[in-house]
Amino acid sequence: MALAALVLVALPFAPTAAQSFYREAPELTARALRKELPPVDQRLPKNPLLLQVEEEIGRYGGTWRLGMVGKGDGLLPYRTIGYEPLVRWDAAWRRLMPNVAQSYQVNGNATVFTFQLRPGLRWSDGVPFTAEDVRFWFDDVLMEGELGGEPPHWMPRGRQGVQVRVEGEHTVVFRFDQPNALFLATLAGGQDFGGATDYPQHALKRFHRRYNPDADHEALDLGFKSWEERFQLVARVNNSQSDAGSLLRKRNPDLSSVVAAEPVPTLNAWVIDRREPGDPARVVARRNPYYWKVDPAGNQLPYIDQVEFLEIANAQQLKGLLMRGVIGMQARHVTGQSIQDEIPAILERGGYRALTVLPSDSNTLPLAFNQTHPDPARRAILTSKDLRIALSLAINRRAIIDRVYNGQGEPYQMAPRPESRYFSARLARQHLDHDPRRANAMLDALGFTARDGEGFRLDSSGDRFRLTLLTRRDRPHQTEAMTMVARDWRQLGVEALVRPVDRKELRDLVASNRYEVALSSGDGGMDAVLEAYAYVPLLHESFFAPAWVRWVDDPGAPDSEQPPPSVMEQLALYAKLQESPDPELQARHVSSILDIAADQFFSIGISTQAPRTGVVPTDFRNVPRLMTESWLYPAPAPTNPSQYFIAPP
Known part of the structure; x- marks a missing residue:
């Protein structure tokens, strides 16, 4: 990552007093004529972000529909x-770009x-967005206990070691006590919380006790447990929540009728406006009249x-909507195995073209x-490396690949992908x-020789080895594959x-340390630096050791547990990695971390993830033909969906 100043070049045009260079959607022109809005050039910043469109200058109009599946799918809107x-x-996904900030220096x-x-x-x-909004977020949300959710990945432990200073209306300075070479890349990746x-x-000060x-x-009068609970709802602190109340920022809305969203402004291209009942019900986001990006012809986005x-x-309902041509451009959920099996039929039916989605996962399962x-x-069993090796050797991976993944992919452990610069053949x-x-033979050597009447081995307590x-x-292919593993x-x-459990229940069981074996996210396939938690217990996504993760967050926390020496060595290497702006030195530290991960072998993998296929309606334009799927690159957002448009018939 280059640590240098990046400045977005100013637009090669400027509005004049006589006539604005900028153009806008017809509905906004009508509102401006009725004096409901200022003229477009007064709504845009002095230096709007100029987007180079993927294919062509777009046209205004149309509705983009996406399937939001199950509970906890707020990351789709995000x-x-x-x-x-x-x-x-x-x-x-090659370099960092200015966005809300028009430039930055390191x-x-x-x-x-x-x-x-x-x-x-x-x-x-x-209302103008200024440096004071950033200060409000840092001082009054992020640093206010648990108000802002879990600390972001770039935050030093305990929320200490970083200060944010406002220098005028448009300048914000982050100052860290220690080098934080991953800060910018982490800011640009997916965020669980605001x-x-x-x-x-x-808009939010009136909900905050410091100001009110x-x-x-x-x-309390409105039924909340505290002002913090109300603030978290109205501010939409948690990006993953997708129940109607969370998306609308309202407590217990009446879902039998149209419900307007709490009018909290955003910087996004579309603003969630309301929820409409129906089959299916829908949450509707409308165009932001103050959106600050334009195309090369001076058209204000979004189209x-x-x-x-x-x-x-569930996925079955999504399949039905795809077959009827209701869904617009979508990759999330569509790339799940149960729908991938139906993609050829959906494409053959007409109305869609294929979108190639390159996975960044380290493993399918x-x-x-x-x-x-x-x-x-139970711990004695789960922590036995030889046991895990024996169970890995018993798995017929090729049979799973052929049946569940249509023969696509190769046997593989949980490790960076061959395309990654961090590839480790040993791991x-x-x-x-x-x-x-x-x-x-390995299980016999471990002492599991006694069996019950059905041929199952007995553990040290005389119970069936289970x-x-x-x-x-919501991912039935996981259950199908694990059923085959169970037979092996x-x-x-x-x-x-x-x-099988819901996504939220899975995360709750892992967070509370109440599970034996769980299918984790499979992160760390391309970037083993920002997603090192796949191999080191850094975050809650490190499913192999939740109590170690708690110790890393806070050594004094209840139910936390200091990791063993080998893992402590990994943590020390990762600390050095965070301090180094040199990519080559970072890569050497990652290599050492992965060597230790290979020694420990905490997780068993099945196969590599083959490219997947998303769908794009044939009248959708400016959508790339290829997209990478990763939380570090939260597609499709980095491709600027505000430039997508729907061509008229």
């Missing part, structure tokens, strides 16, 4: 209309980051009038064995042979119970 950070990734040892905001940039209600550009001070002494009393998120329960299980007897290729005879595998209910393990005399 990744579609909610990604406007200070800096962002470019469409090719000092030589990556401790001071200075952002220049766009003068005249406005929230969706017309960030520096998501909290309009003028009656905030707690008012919240598309509104975006609708259809509330659907990474089985994370809980190294910190609270029960000593990726070890313990892949399908060798049930050796697996049985493991429970958690899968995602049955041949060893090991009983595996496959238990």
